[in-house]
Amino acid sequence: MRLLIVEDDTEASGAMVTGLAEAGHDCLCAPDGEAGLAAARGGGFDVMVVDRMMPKLDGVGMVEALRRDGDQTPVLFLSALGEINDRVTGLNAGGDDYLVKPYALAELVARVEALSRRRETGSVQTLLKLGDLEMDLIGREVRRAGRDIDLQPREFQLLEFLMRHGGQSVTRTMLLEGVWNYHFDPQTNVIDVHISRLRAKIDKGFDKAMLQTVRGAGYRLEA
């Protein structure tokens, strides 16, 4: 993927580039909002990572200008402002996701990849498929290799989230946000327990384990 990173802290952007390049992405850096806007207008980016507080033109101003141009490239906001209100302001300005500093590189990579995927699935899907796992969103049914799997409502949502991000790492925070809609980090391994229950249902009795643990990052559903 081709990524635009707009961040005035060059050390931070350097670390980001390291992490994202390691994951196989091509990055271009801009040191402030104006440079970022100019680069973005050049086009050709899959995802933009934009810091909120920058000299010349701040992140919110830059993304608002882009959206006025009709540019719908997914934007991940980075910010030291983590209050709910700040999050809402960022998302209202046209951001697609919001990551509060400090963050783990794995979290950044996972979220950037999730954003690129979001654009690909423009139409509403009613049937999700990954390997031999099938999910009927209308009939609320899950089948693996033709065998019915019975899931609780929340397990269903959890699996749907993992399916939509099939093949990508998703972090615990992403799951907590995307499935439970909570924006805080629990002190206990609540998510892991839910994952292991889901794993027991979709992987038990099959040769291949689809729901993988990604060390230092989170989980990944693989075909």
Add this chain to the structure above:
Amino acid sequence: MRLPRLFRTTPFRLTLLFLALFAASASAFLAYIYVATAGEVSNRADARVAREFQSLEAVYARGGFPALNQEVIERTTSDRPLLYLLMSKTGAPISGSIARSPIPNFGGTRDWASFTLTEVEVDGSLVKRPARGLEERLSGGEILFVGADVSESEAYVNKILRALWGAGALIVVLGLAGGVLVSRNVSRNIAGLTGVIDQARSGDLAARAPVRGTGDEYDELAAGLNDMLGRLERSIAGMRHAGDAIAHDLRSPLTRLRARLEAAMIEADAGRSDAKLALHQALEDADGVLRTFTAVLAIARLEAATDAPSQAVFDPGELARDVTELYEPLCEDKGLAFEAEIALGLRLKGSREIIAQALANLLDNAVKYTPAGGAIMLRVRRRSSGEIEFSVTDTGPGIGPDDRDRVVERFVRLENSRNAPGVGLGLSLVAAVARAHRGRLELDEGPGSIDGGGPGLRAALVFPAGA
């Protein structure tokens, strides 16, 4: 030149203003009394003269000049206290008790006059007395004067006048004295408050204004000031404590992190390292530091805000059900019985997200500290007082009564929980959430020992009715 302090005080100035208004109305009142009394006295004297004049005119009308002359002579010699003078057409005295008319150039037909009567006493001394009389030209052209010695009524009027002046002076003096007393009293009270503010300004936040228990506005002001100072003191103490605590809580993991990196470097130099493991652990240490930092920041923000952000009305039971659904599997996994008793249909105004986080924190704690085989109960209800209560009860070691206040402070973790994960900010954060919603965190004993466990803990997050 500056006036003495007393005269510069607002109460004194107000006193002067009121005194001026009061003096004006008192003057009007006294003037009225004067007119009503003194005026009446002199009117009466005038009426007496006028009556006498009329009777003499009647004599004149009946018997003409000779009869009048006779009558005047008669009346002059009698004991009547009045003065008479009958004059010719040209004003030459004919008969009467005084030698000359007190009105030297009488040209009209009728005239009142006030004059001074000079009399020779028996011992030869001269006495001057105020007198007043009426002079009129009779139909035949002669002039008749009738007067009266008004010294007595004049003296009476003067007495009234003196009394009124005295009263006026008394009003002014009493008013001033009252003003001085009131302003001294007010100034003393204000000076006490100003003193406290000065003390606070010079850094002594423990200073408190005296509250006398009279419930007046000074007491209210003093109580308000004390409350403000109390909050300020707590928040500054909190900040100071947070600073110390952050230093303490961040220093140990940062030291560990540094040591780990250093050791890894040495190992790598010696070519026998698993640097990756060291780095992984270092990363975990760094995450721990960041978590502590985030929690401290969240608490500080909650405490700095006057109200919790993003307030909305929601069903606390639904929130609890959501959180329950998140935690129930974790409890089962740890071998803990989980029970929920959730009243639905209640309404609570607050920040749903933040309250959910607080509840999650309570459950985190319960799960962390309750040994396997124990039980956790989550309850949401409305108390009879109308307050909304979220409570989490566990069968863990509990918290001793002496420690309950302390654990709510930031960073405090009890000795026996040293080894459990977490940064000891859980309960402080919950308490901060409660305070931001004008509620409170209640800590209590749990249901008692089960299977050799502790007495347990009941942590209740209580929000005020109608919040």
